[in-house]
Amino acid sequence: MAVVFQKPKSLTDKELHYCPGCPHGIIHRLVAEAIDTLGIEGRTIGVAPVGCAVMAYDYFSCDMVEAAHGRAPAVATGLKRSIPGNVVFTYQGDGDLASIGMAETVHAATRNENITIIFVNNAIYGMTGGQMAPTSLPGQITQTSPYGRNLETQGYPIRVCEMLSALDAPYYIERVAVNNVKNVLKAKKAVERAFRNQIEGKGFSLIEVVSACPTNWGLTPRKALEWVDERMIPYYPLGVYRDKDAGIGCTPLSMQTFKKEG
Amino acid sequence: MSEKVLMKGNEAIAEAALRAGCLHYFGYPITPQTELTAYMAKRLPKTEGGVFLQAESEISAINMVYGVASTGKRVMTSSSSPGVSLKQEGISYLAGSDLPAVIVNVQRGGPGLGGIQPSQSDYFQATKGGGHGDYHLIVLTPSSVQEMADLTSLAFDLADKYRTPAMLLADGTMGQMMEPVELPEPHTSAVDKPWAVTGTQMKRKHNIINSLYLSPEVLEKTNFERYERYAAIERDEVRYESYMMDDAEYCIVAFGIAARVAKNAITAMRKEGMKVGLLRPITVWPFPKDAVHEAAQKVKGFVSVELSMGQMIEDVRLAENCLRPVVLCNRAGGMIPGVDQIVEVTKALMTSVEGGAR
Ligand SMILES: Cc1ncc(C[n+]2csc(CCOP(=O)(O)OP(=O)(O)O)c2C)c(N)n1
Ligand code: SF4
Numbered sequence: 001m002a003v004v005f006q007k008p009k010s011l012t013d014k015e016l017h018y019c020p021g022c023p024h025g026i027i028h029r030l031v032a033e034a035i036d037t038l039g040i041e042g043r044t045i046g047v048a049p050v051g052c053a054v055m056a057y058d059y060f061s062c063d064m065v066e067a068a069h070g071r072a073p074a075v076a077t078g079l080k081r082s083i084p085g086n087v088v089f090t091y092q093g094d095g096d097l098a099s100i101g102m103a104e105t106v107h108a109a110t111r112n113e114n115i116t117i118i119f120v121n122n123a124i125y126g127m128t129g130g131q132m133a134p135t136s137l138p139g140q141i142t143q144t145s146p147y148g149r150n151l152e153t154q155g156y157p158i159r160v161c162e163m164l165s166a167l168d169a170p171y172y173i174e175r176v177a178v179n180n181v182k183n184v185l186k187a188k189k190a191v192e193r194a195f196r197n198q199i200e201g202k203g204f205s206l207i208e209v210v211s212a213c214p215t216n217w218g219l220t221p222r223k224a225l226e227w228v229d230e231r232m233i234p235y236y237p238l239g240v241y242r243d244k245d246a247g248i249g250c251t252p253l254s255m256q257t258f259k260k261e262g
Numbered sequence: 263m264s265e266k267v268l269m270k271g272n273e274a275i276a277e278a279a280l281r282a283g284c285l286h287y288f289g290y291p292i293t294p295q296t297e298l299t300a301y302m303a304k305r306l307p308k309t310e311g312g313v314f315l316q317a318e319s320e321i322s323a324i325n326m327v328y329g330v331a332s333t334g335k336r337v338m339t340s341s342s343s344p345g346v347s348l349k350q351e352g353i354s355y356l357a358g359s360d361l362p363a364v365i366v367n368v369q370r371g372g373p374g375l376g377g378i379q380p381s382q383s384d385y386f387q388a389t390k391g392g393g394h395g396d397y398h399l400i401v402l403t404p405s406s407v408q409e410m411a412d413l414t415s416l417a418f419d420l421a422d423k424y425r426t427p428a429m430l431l432a433d434g435t436m437g438q439m440m441e442p443v444e445l446p447e448p449h450t451s452a453v454d455k456p457w458a459v460t461g462t463q464m465k466r467k468h469n470i471i472n473s474l475y476l477s478p479e480v481l482e483k484t485n486f487e488r489y490e491r492y493a494a495i496e497r498d499e500v501r502y503e504s505y506m507m508d509d510a511e512y513c514i515v516a517f518g519i520a521a522r523v524a525k526n527a528i529t530a531m532r533k534e535g536m537k538v539g540l541l542r543p544i545t546v547w548p549f550p551k552d553a554v555h556e557a558a559q560k561v562k563g564f565v566s567v568e569l570s571m572g573q574m575i576e577d578v579r580l581a582e583n584c585l586r587p588v589v590l591c592n593r594a595g596g597m598i599p600g601v602d603q604i605v606e607v608t609k610a611l612m613t614s615v616e617g618g619a620r
Pocket of ligand 2: 021
C-alpha cells in the first residue's frame with residue numbers, strides 16, 4: 001500500500017509535549033517539511049528559544065542548540081558566521097523575540113544575517129502560564145493584565161513584520177497563520193521560501209506565524225482558531241511585508257543587496 | 263623563538279588569541295579595552311576564515327560567542343567591568359552547556375558606571391560564579407604584557423581541555439601598559455570536539471547544546487559531573503609565582519598590577535632587613551590554596567594587596583585557615599596602592615605581631 005502521509009524525516013520520534021490543540025505541532029511540522037523538501041537536514045542547525053518550544057531541540061533531528069531567553073538570533077549569528085555553509089534557523093515565541101530579545105532580533109535583521117527565523121506569535125506568554133506578551137491585543141485579559149491590556153499604561157502591541165520591514169536590510173518578511181487548511185498551505189510555502197532564501201545566500205528571512213494558545217487564552221482549540229480569525233488577524237494582517245525579489249515593501253535603499261554565503 | 267615586539271597589553275591579548283587559532287571575535291566598545299576590539303577589527307577581516315563583529319550589546323556578543331563555541335571553534339569576547347556584568351547570563355549558559363570560550367575582563371572601577379581607571383573589584387564576580395547557578399570559570403590574572411599574551415594562549419587550551427569557559431582577568435593598567443613581549447608560536451586546539459553542532463551530515467545522531475534539565479535528578483547529576491572536572495582543575499591547574507618566599511617571615515599576596523607594586527615594596531623592605539616575600543596567584547580560580555596554607559606554617563602574617571575593598575583577602579583567609587593574621591592593603595575606585603602604603607601596612611602588621619620589637 002502506498003504511504004500517503006507520514007511524519008517528516010527531520011522530526012524525531014519524541015512525543016511532543018504541547019497542549020492538545022496547540023499550533024506549535026503544526027508549525028514544527030512545517031519547518032520539518034521544508035528541511036526535508038530542501039534536503040538540508042544534515043547541514044541544518046536549529047536554535048530553540050525559551051518558551052513553550054524550549055524542548056524543540058528534542059523534536060528536530062538536525063543538530064540543535066538551546067539559547068537563553070531572547071538570544072536566539074545572536075546565537076544563530078555565531079553559528080552561521082562560524083560555518084556559513086550550514087543552514088541555521090531559530091524558532092521563537094513573541095516574548096522571546098519581541099520583548100526580551102528585541103535588540104537581538106532587530107540587529108540580526110539590520111545585518112541581513114543569513115538566517116531563518118520562525119516567529120510564533122500567540123499573543124501571550126505560554127510557558128509561564130499566560131502573562132501579557134508584547135503582542136497581546138488591546139484589552140486582552142492575561143494573568144498580568146487581569147483588567148485587559150491597558151494601552152495607556154501597558155503600551156500597544158508590537159507588529160513585528162511591519163516594524164522590521166521599515167529597515168533597509170532584511171530580505172524577506174511574511175506573516176502567515178495556521179488556523180485553517182488554506183492558511184497552513186500558505187504558511188508551508190512561506191517557511192520553505194525562508195529556508196530557500198538562506199540557501200541561496202539572500203539573507204534574513206522571518207516568517208511570523210499567527211498562532212494560538214488555547215490553554216492560556218482559556219478557549220477550546222476550535223474557539224481559539226476562531227479567535228485567530230476574529231481578533232488576531234485583523235490586528236496582525238497576513239501577507240508579505242518585504243520581498244526583495246519581488247520588490248515588495250522595499251525602502252529606496254533596501255534594493256541594494258549583498259550576496260551572502262549560503 | 264619569535265623575536266620580542268613592543269606592544270600594549272590589550273593588543274598582546276588580541277595577537278595571542280589569533281595565534282591560538284581564535285578566528286572569531288565579538289565585542290562591544292568599552293574603555294579600557296578598546297584597543298583589543300580595534301586590533302581584532304583590523305586583523306580578522308584580513309585573516310582567512312576570520313570573523314569580527316561589533317555586537318549590539320555585550321549580551322549579544324556573549325551569545326554570538328555561545329553560537330561559535332557550539333560549533334567547536336575557538337572564540338573570544340572582551341569587555342570591561344560594566345560590560346562583563348551584562349555577559350554574566352551568557353557565561354552561566356556557557357558553563358551550563360559545557361562550552362569552551364575565552365572571556366577577557368580588563369577591569370575598571372565600580373560599582374555602577376564607576377570609572378575608567380584600573381581595578382580588581384570584579385574578583386568576586388570572576389571567581390565565585392558571577393552568573394546564576396553552580397559553576398566556576400578558570401580565571402587567569404596576568405601581571406605583565408608578556409603574561410597577557412601567554413595566559414591568553416593558556417586560557418584557550420584550558421577551556422578546550424576542560425570544556426569550560428575561561429576568563430582572563432586583567433586590569434586597566436595591564437591593558438594600557440606597553441612592554442616588550444615574545445609572542446606565542448601559532449597553535450590550534452589539540453582537543454577533539456565530537457559534541458559540536460556542525461551538522462549531522464546524516465552520519466550521526468543529532469548533537470544538542472543545552473543547559474536545560476527539567477528533572478532535578480538529572481540536573482544534579484550534570485552538576486556533580488561538572489564539579490568532578492572542577493576538582494581536576496583544582497588539582498592540576500593551580501598556577502602562582504613564589505617570590506622571595508624561602509626565608510620570608512611575612513607574605514604579601516597580590517596579583518596583576520598589585521603584585522608588581524608589591525615586588526617593588528619587597529625590594530625596599532628587604533633593603534631595610536625585613537624578610538618579606540610574595541605569593542602571586544596566576545590562577546585566582548583555582549586559587550593557590552595549598553601555597554598559602556604552606557606559607558602560613560612559616561610566616562607570621564599576610565598582607566593582601568588589592569585594587570578593591572578587599573575581595574581576594576577572603577580566599578587568603580580561607581586558605582591560611584586562621585593560623586596567622588591577614589591584613590588588607592588596598593585602594594579602590596581606580597586608585598593603585600603605592601610602595602609606601604604597602605611598606606607602611608606591612609610594618610604595622612609586624613608591630614602588632616611582634617609587639618613593637620622592631
Ligand atoms: C531571563 C529569563 N526571564 C524569564 C524567564 C521565564 N520565561 C520562560 S518562558 C517565558 C515566556 C515565553 O513566552 P513566549 O516567548 O511568548 O513563548 P510561548 O511560551 O508563548 O511559546 C518566560 C518569561 C526565563 N526563562 N529567562
Ligand atoms: S501553553 Fe499555549 S503555546 Fe504553550 S503548549 Fe500549551 S497551548 Fe501551546
